[in-house]
Amino acid sequence: xxxxxxxxxxxxxxxxxxxxxxxxxxxxxxxxxxxxxxxxxxxxxxxxxxxxxxxxxxxxxxxxxxxxxxxxxxxxxxxxxxxxxxxxxxxxxxxxxxxxxxxxxxxxxxxxxxxxxxxxxxxxxxxxxxxxxxxxxxxxxxxxxxxxxxxxxxxxxxxxxxxxxxxxxxxxxxxxxxxxxxxxxxxxxxxxxxxxxxxxxxxxxxxxxxxxxxxxxxxxxxxxxxxxxxxxxxxxxxxxxxxxxxxxxxxxxxxxxxxxxxxxxxxxxxxxxxxxxxxxxxxxxxxxxxxxxxxxxxxxxxxxxxxxxxxxxxxxxxxxxxxxxxxxxxxxxxxxxxxxxxxxxxxxxxxxxxxxxxxxxxxxxxxxxxxxxxxxxxxxxxxxxxxxxxxxxxxxxxxxxxxxxxxxxxxxxxxxxxxxxxxxxxxxxxxxxxxx
Amino acid sequence: xxxxxxxxxxxxxxxxxxxxxxxxxxxxxxxxxxxxxxxxxxxxxxxxxxxxxxxxxxxxxxxxxxxxxxxxxxxxxxxxxxxxxxxxxxxxxxxxxxxxxxxxxxxxxxxxxxxxxxxxxxxxxxxxxxxxxxxxxxxxxxxxxxxxxxxxxxxxxxxxxxxxxxxxxxxxxxxxxxxxxxxxxxxxxxxxxxxxxxxxxxxxxxxxxxxxxxxxxxxxxxxxxxxxxxxxxxxxxxxxxxxxxxxxxxxxxxxxxxxxxxxxxxxxxxxxxxxxxxxxxxxxxxxxxxxxxxxxxxxxxxxxxxxxxxxxxxxxxxxxxxxxxxxxxxxxxxxxxxxxxxxxxxxxxxxxxxxxxxxxxxxxxxxxxxxxxxxxxxxxxxxxxxxxxxxxxxxxxxxxxxxxxxxxxxxxxxxxxxxxxxxxxxxxxxxxxxxx
Numbered sequence: 001x002x003x004x005x006x007x008x009x010x011x012x013x014x015x016x017x018x019x020x021x022x023x024x025x026x027x028x029x030x031x032x033x034x035x036x037x038x039x040x041x042x043x044x045x046x047x048x049x050x051x052x053x054x055x056x057x058x059x060x061x062x063x064x065x066x067x068x069x070x071x072x073x074x075x076x077x078x079x080x081x082x083x084x085x086x087x088x089x090x091x092x093x094x095x096x097x098x099x100x101x102x103x104x105x106x107x108x109x110x111x112x113x114x115x116x117x118x119x120x121x122x123x124x125x126x127x128x129x130x131x132x133x134x135x136x137x138x139x140x141x142x143x144x145x146x147x148x149x150x151x152x153x154x155x156x157x158x159x160x161x162x163x164x165x166x167x168x169x170x171x172x173x174x175x176x177x178x179x180x181x182x183x184x185x186x187x188x189x190x191x192x193x194x195x196x197x198x199x200x201x202x203x204x205x206x207x208x209x210x211x212x213x214x215x216x217x218x219x220x221x222x223x224x225x226x227x228x229x230x231x232x233x234x235x236x237x238x239x240x241x242x243x244x245x246x247x248x249x250x251x252x253x254x255x256x257x258x259x260x261x262x263x264x265x266x267x268x269x270x271x272x273x274x275x276x277x278x279x280x281x282x283x284x285x286x287x288x289x290x291x292x293x294x295x296x297x298x299x300x301x302x303x304x305x306x307x308x309x310x311x312x313x314x315x316x317x318x319x320x321x322x323x324x325x326x327x328x329x330x331x332x333x334x335x336x337x338x339x340x341x342x343x344x345x346x347x348x349x350x351x352x353x354x355x356x357x358x359x360x361x362x363x364x365x366x367x368x369x370x371x372x373x374x375x376x377x378x379x380x381x382x383x384x385x386x387x388x389x390x391x392x393x394x395x396x397x398x399x400x401x402x403x404x405x406x407x408x409x410x411x412x413x414x415x416x417x418x419x420x421x422x423x424x425x426x427x428x429x430x431x432x433x434x435x436x
Numbered sequence: 437x438x439x440x441x442x443x444x445x446x447x448x449x450x451x452x453x454x455x456x457x458x459x460x461x462x463x464x465x466x467x468x469x470x471x472x473x474x475x476x477x478x479x480x481x482x483x484x485x486x487x488x489x490x491x492x493x494x495x496x497x498x499x500x501x502x503x504x505x506x507x508x509x510x511x512x513x514x515x516x517x518x519x520x521x522x523x524x525x526x527x528x529x530x531x532x533x534x535x536x537x538x539x540x541x542x543x544x545x546x547x548x549x550x551x552x553x554x555x556x557x558x559x560x561x562x563x564x565x566x567x568x569x570x571x572x573x574x575x576x577x578x579x580x581x582x583x584x585x586x587x588x589x590x591x592x593x594x595x596x597x598x599x600x601x602x603x604x605x606x607x608x609x610x611x612x613x614x615x616x617x618x619x620x621x622x623x624x625x626x627x628x629x630x631x632x633x634x635x636x637x638x639x640x641x642x643x644x645x646x647x648x649x650x651x652x653x654x655x656x657x658x659x660x661x662x663x664x665x666x667x668x669x670x671x672x673x674x675x676x677x678x679x680x681x682x683x684x685x686x687x688x689x690x691x692x693x694x695x696x697x698x699x700x701x702x703x704x705x706x707x708x709x710x711x712x713x714x715x716x717x718x719x720x721x722x723x724x725x726x727x728x729x730x731x732x733x734x735x736x737x738x739x740x741x742x743x744x745x746x747x748x749x750x751x752x753x754x755x756x757x758x759x760x761x762x763x764x765x766x767x768x769x770x771x772x773x774x775x776x777x778x779x780x781x782x783x784x785x786x787x788x789x790x791x792x793x794x795x796x797x798x799x800x801x802x803x804x805x806x807x808x809x810x811x812x813x814x815x816x817x818x819x820x821x822x823x824x825x826x827x828x829x830x831x832x833x834x835x836x837x838x839x840x841x842x843x844x845x846x847x848x849x850x851x852x853x854x855x856x857x858x859x860x861x862x863x864x865x866x867x868x869x870x871x872x
Contacts, residue, residue, distance in 0.1 A: 146750040
């Protein structure tokens with residue numbers, strides 16, 4: 001065995017303590033796998049964490065001590081956020097430390113410059129834990145599917161959102177009600193915006209897309225629509241049509257460029273993704289050679305996330321223990337070969353749609369609507385018209401369209417909303433068959 | 437960019453031509469990922485394959501020319517079998533070539549000695565394509581989950597078997613009928629023994645188990661039971677009880693050692709594994725840190741398997757293009773740290789059971805059976821007793837037991853079969869909840 005590889009952990013919150021505990025508990029098998037011991041040389045944390053017994057490990061209340069410590073080979077950044085974390089990672093790289101992080105926001109928003117800085121300093125940044133927790137999806141895209149041209153991927157990459165949607169479907173509950181429970185259970189933050197508005201999923205999607213298609217990170221280009229407006233009715237109608245509603249991140253390469261979008265999506269109920277419930281994550285990837293592959297597991301939590309952090313450490317340690325360089329580029333492609341592919345504007349994106357509207361229960365309405373669709377070249381795949389409730393003169397009308405360009409759907413929906421026989425707005429949710 | 441890495445392909449059958457085509461078609465992105473060009477330097481094949489246009493690539497009718505060629509850095513062994521393939525790989529290693537293979541039988545049966553020979557010659561053997569086709573499950577176990585103590589894994593790792601079981605369930609067809617169709621479709625070999633008797637799955641399982649638990653390959657210790665005796669009735673009764681029957685490979689670590697078993701298994705219908713249909717494969721892995729993760733995709737076919745072969749080549753090329761050594765051990769653990777864990781005899785294995793028997797339709801039978809179970813400490817979880825068919829005096833009796841040691845179940849079943857009121861043998865299928 002060779003000299004030990006020394007790790008410095010910055011941040012002792014949920015993931016920090018999980019990482020400390022996994023590295024300690026499984027030290028023997030980790031050494032056997034890494035071809036040398038992996039030692040926790042130092043921890044930097046503003047306060048202790050009762051979930052984790054530091055023993056004789058060196059501790060500093062100033063996390064910057066970790067990145068400045070001459071003994072530390074690998075800095076593990078687990079403080080989160082994009083301000084102090086960015087300074088910390090920058091200094092670590094400048095000091096010639098390799099960095100392992102779980103920080104999706106930092107990688108998604110500042111990854112391009114940080115990866116460049118790492119290269120200048122002859123070190124690497126690893127971030128398996130930044131997407132889908134313990135699922136080794138970064139490694140799958142960067143290495144396991146390296147022979148493929150990736151055509152598209154679609155993932156349930158926000159556990160909180162999936163928990164809420166699963167509860168809404170299974171128990172017919174409404175969004176606000178389940179969100180309150182998720183907050184009480186600790187699945188959702190006090191400020192749930194990042195989760196329910198799709199920002200967290202957008203961070204993860206942009207990382208997956210760059211790995212899949214070999215392009216620099218383009219966080220500002222992601223379209224993100226949250227789940228706050230979904231109603232139990234839509235969940236139920238979707239089910240009646242043979243679909244489940246999931247909050248998906250979708251990245252797709254087509255002739256025009258790359259689609260990068262996060263939104264609620266109807267998926268046929270027989271698909272594995274439609275059956276991923278609760279806080280679990282899953283990513284479906286379509287490669288030109290391999291076809292569809294799917295990766296499923298815990299998307300968050302102390303030890304699942306630590307599992308990914310430690311895997312990155314083992315990867316690094318395998319090389320470092322022999323004095324070698326890590327030869328897998330940060331985004332899977334050599335930096336000079338990354339291509340800044342154009343992002344397809346949403347108005348040009350083609351999907352099928354679920355549409356729900358309130359219509360007057362009288363002859364001719366359906367024909368008006370049908371003619372508007374027809375003008376835009378949109379065809380109807382399925383339709384549900386319910387009998388009016390006692391004393392009501394309006395009925396809900398639910399439609400599934402075939403695939404259509406969003407711009408045409410926008411035009412059609414505006415025309416439908418202006419009809420006298422239609423009240424209020426048309427509810428719109430995208431549909432993905434996920435069949436290649 | 438550095439000097440090209442040169443690949444020699446031995447065998448130009450389905451996977452060989454798939455590998456040639458994927459390497460050729462995606463050469464540009466592969467070079468961008470591998471930090472240098474990957475060239476097909478030579479092909480060895482007894483005959484041409486019309487699916488693949490060799491162009492100016494050097495071709496020899498003697499595959500041994502490939503392993504002797506001074507220009508070849510990586511030998512890709514795709515001839516299959518364990519005789520010539522073993523000689524070929526041996527000579528390749530002795531000549532200082534790295535080897536990539538899709539040959540599950542060769543790795544499962546002779547991996548220990550071949551890995552040792554590779555180490556002696558300072559080269560590596562990679563075999564992602566040997567298990568579950570294009571799914572990067574070897575990489576997940578060897579690297580992506582390297583921080584975990586793996587507790588168990590369970591996989592649908594034979595596509596032919598899964599196709600047959602899926603058809604039996606969806607269409608109520610019987611085994612022989614579907615097998616004949618699978619042969620006509622090319623999913624099953626003319627001699628289907630390897631697939632339907634579980635030998636192919638046993639080859640793959642032993643590889644997964646060694647990677648999961650850090651032990652040498654122990655092919656001769658795998659218990660393998662095939663699917664030839666499954667009836668449409670059992671498939672239907674299982675469904676009535678809320679289960680699906682899948683042919684699983686299961687490897688589990690417990691206090692006594694390691695369970696290595698391949699057999700038909702009832703799985704609760706809500707599990708993702710229960711919903712993996714057709715020729716697809718999937719592996720569920722439970723790690724102490726990450727919890728359950730699942731990997732799904734095509735388990736066979738020209739390009740899905742080629743996807744795995746090429747991923748191995750890219751891994752190697754990333755190191756070789758910089759003159760570095762490959763630092764990931766063949767079974768994930770340094771050889772000296774592999775532990776020859778004891779294999780748990782089947783009589784000591786604990787699972788729940790599905791039992792079906794033909795009983796006289798008269799009072800007292802159930803009580804006799806119940807008392808036999810009770811003597812062996814086995815409790816009944818669910819029971820179906822059907823009314824006798826017109827003119828019949830016997831009825832089918834179907835039971836689900838709680839978890840029990842197989843030895844006790846053996847004793848109970850022998851006692852039940854000796855009852856006068858029971859005719860014929862008791863049909864027995866194991867049940868796995870797959871819930872941790």
